Amino acid sequence: MSEIELEIKGLNVDYGLGEQSVHAVRDVDLTLRRGEVLGLAGESGSGKSTLAYGLTRLLPPPGVIRGGQVIYHPEQGEPFDVLGLSDRQLRAFRWAQTSIVFQGAMNSLNPVHKISTQLTDVLRAHEPGSTRAARLARARELLALVGIPADRLDSYPHQLSGGMRQRVMIGMALALRPKIVIMDEPTTALDVVVQRQILGQLVGLRERLGFSVLFITHDLSLLVEFSDRIAIMYGGRIVEQASAAGLHKDSLHPYSHGLLHSFPALRGPREELSGIPGSPPDLRSMPTGCAFHPRCPHSFDPCVRRVPELGAPQGRPEQDRSVACWLHPAS
Amino acid sequence: MSYLLRRTGFYLLTAWIAITINFLLPRLIPGDPVMSLINRAQGQLSTQAIQSLYVLFGLNKDESIFVQYGHYWAQLLHGDLGLSFAFFPTPVASVIADSLPWTLALVGITTLASFLLGTALGVYAGWRRGSWLDLVIPVTTFLSSVPYFWLGLIAIALFAGVNGIFPSSGGYEPGLVPGWDPDFLLSAVQHSLLPAVTILLSSMSGWILSMRNMMVTVAAEDYVTVAHAKGLSERRVMVSYAARNALLPSVSGFALSLGLVVGGTLLVEIVFSYPGLGFELFQAVGAKDYPLMQGIFLIITLSVLAANFVADLAYLVLDPRTRREG
Numbered sequence: 001m002s003e004i005e006l007e008i009k010g011l012n013v014d015y016g017l018g019e020q021s022v023h024a025v026r027d028v029d030l031t032l033r034r035g036e037v038l039g040l041a042g043e044s045g046s047g048k049s050t051l052a053y054g055l056t057r058l059l060p061p062p063g064v065i066r067g068g069q070v071i072y073h074p075e076q077g078e079p080f081d082v083l084g085l086s087d088r089q090l091r092a093f094r095w096a097q098t099s100i101v102f103q104g105a106m107n108s109l110n111p112v113h114k115i116s117t118q119l120t121d122v123l124r125a126h127e128p129g130s131t132r133a134a135r136l137a138r139a140r141e142l143l144a145l146v147g148i149p150a151d152r153l154d155s156y157p158h159q160l161s162g163g164m165r166q167r168v169m170i171g172m173a174l175a176l177r178p179k180i181v182i183m184d185e186p187t188t189a190l191d192v193v194v195q196r197q198i199l200g201q202l203v204g205l206r207e208r209l210g211f212s213v214l215f216i217t218h219d220l221s222l223l224v225e226f227s228d229r230i231a232i233m234y235g236g237r238i239v240e241q242a243s244a245a246g247l248h249k250d251s252l253h254p255y256s257h258g259l260l261h262s263f264p265a266l267r268g269p270r271e272e273l274s275g276i277p278g279s280p281p282d283l284r285s286m287p288t289g290c291a292f293h294p295r296c297p298h299s300f301d302p303c304v305r306r307v308p309e310l311g312a313p314q315g316r317p318e319q320d321r322s323v324a325c326w327l328h329p330a331s
Numbered sequence: 332m333s334y335l336l337r338r339t340g341f342y343l344l345t346a347w348i349a350i351t352i353n354f355l356l357p358r359l360i361p362g363d364p365v366m367s368l369i370n371r372a373q374g375q376l377s378t379q380a381i382q383s384l385y386v387l388f389g390l391n392k393d394e395s396i397f398v399q400y401g402h403y404w405a406q407l408l409h410g411d412l413g414l415s416f417a418f419f420p421t422p423v424a425s426v427i428a429d430s431l432p433w434t435l436a437l438v439g440i441t442t443l444a445s446f447l448l449g450t451a452l453g454v455y456a457g458w459r460r461g462s463w464l465d466l467v468i469p470v471t472t473f474l475s476s477v478p479y480f481w482l483g484l485i486a487i488a489l490f491a492g493v494n495g496i497f498p499s500s501g502g503y504e505p506g507l508v509p510g511w512d513p514d515f516l517l518s519a520v521q522h523s524l525l526p527a528v529t530i531l532l533s534s535m536s537g538w539i540l541s542m543r544n545m546m547v548t549v550a551a552e553d554y555v556t557v558a559h560a561k562g563l564s565e566r567r568v569m570v571s572y573a574a575r576n577a578l579l580p581s582v583s584g585f586a587l588s589l590g591l592v593v594g595g596t597l598l599v600e601i602v603f604s605y606p607g608l609g610f611e612l613f614q615a616v617g618a619k620d621y622p623l624m625q626g627i628f629l630i631i632t633l634s635v636l637a638a639n640f641v642a643d644l645a646y647l648v649l650d651p652r653t654r655r656e657g
């Protein structure tokens with residue numbers, strides 16, 4: 001088993017305070033290993049973005065972190081809790097260790113600044129000693145990395161296509177050679193062909209540069225293809241975690257199963273679309289026990305009463321798998 | 332480029348229309364400006380004198396309207412706006428030239444100061460919601476909702492008059508001769524302070540509010556979150572990602588208020604009897620001084636157009652999206 005890069009432990013995130021608050025992320029434990037692509041999937045509203053914002057401390061108001069730890073393991077030196085960093089330490093940590101490519105590909109670039117400005121200001125902030133020429137050279141390199149001609153440096157965002165803009169964002173994410181790149185539905189707004197081009201490119205870059213990726217999407221079939229491991233999120237909790245191949249072959253949680261069959265497979269024989277009946281839970285009034293029970297075809301006696309813990313299922317020889325379902329109680 | 336040409340063409344056309352309307356209006360309205368001057372002279376004018384007055388005012392009945400229009404343009408291009416009735420025979424152009432600097436100095440500087448100060452406060456208030464700056468907003472909003480007339484009179488009652496520290500009217504000490512000497516300048520500044528502060532108080536809240544609201548909107552934009560995620564300094568994110576974009580909608584508002592500077596803040600100048608263009612217009616209306624009114628309106632119209640043109644240029648510089656070709 002490879003080294004640990006980032007450990008999320010018992011993370012809880014709320015929107016708002018007191019009675020009216022929404023628990024968007026609940027007791028999430030998640031581990032990212034060096035160099036892997038970890039996929040995070042779940043229906044819209046399951047808390048994926050909130051998890052990503054929470055672990056980088058970028059939650060928009062009224063989001064608050066109510067508890068937990070986000071332990072980062074640098075290559076050298078002691079592991080530390082990102083949630084405990086001072087503002088100054090946090091600014092130095094951001095982008096240098098973890099960078100993010102956001103959902104809103106179209107709006108991630110400031111329309112009034114040139115591409116070059118937006119690529120170089122991050123270099124200037126983190127490497128104040130660098131010269132302007134050196135920063136521009138690096139910006140050119142970054143564009144080359146994602147296959148964009150260097151003359152685009154002088155362009156404004158509106159002069160680029162959606163795909164190009166998202167490529168610029170990926171290039172920008174790699175500006176400081178971070179160890180972790182978080183991608184929150186980075187290609188959702190793009191057409192399928194461009195999506196796959198960009199993802200292919202990303203996987204290639206990861207092999208060359210050796211960063212790990214937390215890849216968030218609601219499209220599980222995309223993850224099965226591009227990631228090493230997959231975590232499934234439902235109602236703010238992780239409900240299953242397994243290797244991509246393992247999950248694809250044999251999903252244990254009924255929700256994972258439902259998700260896998262909600263999208264037509266991209267490769268191989270087309271399967272019937274089944275989807276999942278019912279709608280995602282209301283975070284303000286969650287069902288008792290297993291949050292999925294109102295929609296679960298296998299719901300039985302304990303499901304309504306007790307929350308199933310995420311753990312390695314009993315009697316399963318394969319390692320590195322955990323699930324939160326009474327059908328597969330933890331050992 | 333072609334955008335710029337189109338805008339230039341648009342403004343030239345509008346200016347032409349405005350000038351033409353300015354030519355036609357006195358010829359269309361019932362009543363006769365020369366008659367009103369003659370009435371004032373109470374029959375002491377000979378027929379010949381009356382005829383020469385008509386010629387003087389460009390209202391020569393013997394010429395066709397097209398010839399008159401040609402004369403009108405020729406005069407205009409020489410900076411000749413006709414003769415004032417009230418200050419007869421002083422040319423309108425020199426009456427305006429006397430009062431325009433006062434207005435430009437007082438209203439121009441305060442408009443600029445109000446915009447800069449209000450916008451800066453709005454930036455901070457929007458960026459740090461919930462700080463003490465939020466208290467500024469109800470106060471300035473209250474001040475701007477007080478009718479200006481009132482605000483001015485209260486200011487005069489409190490700070491001017493017999494016991495006050497500020498003079499209550501005029502642009503300078505009556506005994507002084509306008510010029511670039513310290514006595515006169517000091518007196519001019521002293522006279523302008525009270526009106527300037529009242530203008531600031533009543534106009535600043537608009538800038539604060541609109542900038543604050545835009546800051547709040549822009550702060551939620553993805554590119555601002557990205558800027559935070561990049562670990563840029565708080566200041567850099569606030570200025571160059573949030574405020575820079577939030578400023579755009581204010582630019583046209585600012586241009587408009589700059590255009591209105593020339594008209595003077597009529598009320599301000601009336602309340603403080605300030606020798607500016609607005610006060611001049613007020614007097615011209617009272618005296619039925621048509622050529623002067625016409626001249627002032629023309630200046631106001633053209634300056635509003637010029638300010639809008641400048642706003643378009645500013646947009647071109649500030650927002651690259653408007654630079655789109657085609």
Ligand SMILES: Nc1ncnc2c1ncn2[C@@H]1O[C@H](COP(=O)(O)OP(=O)(O)O)[C@@H](O)[C@H]1O
Pocket residue numbers: 015022024042043044045046047048049050051060061062063283
């Ligand atoms: N700014 C916010 N204020 C209040 N609730 C929010 C906010 N953002 C997200 N939420 C709630 O948190 C839940 C999770 O949202 P999100 O993390 O965006 O889900 P996902 O990314 O999986 O679609 C949603 O149910 C949503 O209602």
Ligand code: SF4
Pocket residue numbers: 253254255290291292293294296297298299300303308324325326327
């Ligand atoms: S715990 Fe019960 S309700 Fe929940 S997924 Fe498993 S079987 Fe279905």
Ligand SMILES: [Mg+2]
Pocket residue numbers: 048049050103184185
């Ligand atoms: Mg999301």
